[in-house]
Amino acid sequence: MLMWHPHQPAESGCMIAVENLTKRYGTFTAVDAITFEARPGSVTGFLGPNGAGKSTAMRMMTGLTPPTSGRSTILGHPYASLPNPARHVGVMIDATAQHPGRTGREVLHLIGMQIGVPKARVEGALQLVGLTDEESKRRVRNYSLGMRQRLGLAGALMGDPQVLVLDEPANGLDPQGIHWMRQLLRAYADQGGTVLLSSHLLHEVQIIADDLVMIGRGRIVAQGSKADLLGAAGTRANSVDNAVLAAALQARGVEVTGDRTGVVAKTDAETVGRAALEAGVVLTELRTSGAEGLEEMFLALTAADARDSGPAAAKDAA
Numbered sequence: 001m002l003m004w005h006p007h008q009p010a011e012s013g014c015m016i017a018v019e020n021l022t023k024r025y026g027t028f029t030a031v032d033a034i035t036f037e038a039r040p041g042s043v044t045g046f047l048g049p050n051g052a053g054k055s056t057a058m059r060m061m062t063g064l065t066p067p068t069s070g071r072s073t074i075l076g077h078p079y080a081s082l083p084n085p086a087r088h089v090g091v092m093i094d095a096t097a098q099h100p101g102r103t104g105r106e107v108l109h110l111i112g113m114q115i116g117v118p119k120a121r122v123e124g125a126l127q128l129v130g131l132t133d134e135e136s137k138r139r140v141r142n143y144s145l146g147m148r149q150r151l152g153l154a155g156a157l158m159g160d161p162q163v164l165v166l167d168e169p170a171n172g173l174d175p176q177g178i179h180w181m182r183q184l185l186r187a188y189a190d191q192g193g194t195v196l197l198s199s200h201l202l203h204e205v206q207i208i209a210d211d212l213v214m215i216g217r218g219r220i221v222a223q224g225s226k227a228d229l230l231g232a233a234g235t236r237a238n239s240v241d242n243a244v245l246a247a248a249l250q251a252r253g254v255e256v257t258g259d260r261t262g263v264v265a266k267t268d269a270e271t272v273g274r275a276a277l278e279a280g281v282v283l284t285e286l287r288t289s290g291a292e293g294l295e296e297m298f299l300a301l302t303a304a305d306a307r308d309s310g311p312a313a314a315k316d317a318a
């Protein structure tokens, strides 16, 4: 596999910094004072339901939409102040926006000319995203959505950037394509690159991301390392007497939910273990609630923000 080597940042620290970034359309607030950072060598998943404000935030970060207030920097500078930004930041916001009458190869040639990279880079970019020579000669109007995504990613990689900002890059990819993309982005981050990618699918992001920023109706509802967020999702336990275990936990002020497969406690494993010990209940299972817990948390945190939660969907307010 062809590899590339994103340059290490001159100084360690965040490559993308977003501070109180806000976008209002009339009285409707699409992005509401969001603040987060993305680190080099990591993949940051920007997660939220449809209409949460992910694309709007990414458009502001990459100079496509002016913010109402707040600021964002990439490599310490506002995107628009970066000299030849595509050499530093690869952006894929709308993969369907490519010119339908051009071939994939032509699209990449043009990008190369605009940003001043050698023509030979086109071959490398095509190989990186797995578009064949024959496919690269087809017109974009005949591309499947997955092929457009691959072409969009190739365009973003043309400048050999240190930072990638990708809006729903897995959209339209089949399971193999998603697997391929994960490997590509993981390798890119492992070599020091910084990736910010958005998705409305928790599972998709959870597999690849090191850090997560969860957004709902324009606001950040949770953020942190994936490990911390998985931990915060609680502990799943099973015992010979779950009713006694649940009561022991509640007596300690721990919030408990449960189903026929066991007890889920909003606390760490040690606290559950101690409660079981004191109550004299034998534990048969004890683990962090993990992925299921994170999904429950994501749904709960964004429930008030989801369009299905009430008639007054955000979009209608715009």
Ligand SMILES: Nc1ncnc2c1ncn2[C@@H]1O[C@H](COP(=O)(O)OP(=O)(O)OP(=O)(O)O)[C@@H](O)[C@H]1O
Residues within 6 Å of the ligand: 025, 030, 048, 049, 050, 051, 052, 053, 054, 055, 056, 057, 200, 314, 315, 316, 318
């Ligand atoms: N130009 C605009 N004028 C008015 N409202 C807008 C404009 N652009 C976006 N919005 C609104 O801002 C909100 C956030 O939209 P955005 O596209 O950023 O969401 P998203 O999280 O990317 O959603 P999705 O996952 O569906 O792509 C939506 O309610 C949208 O209708």
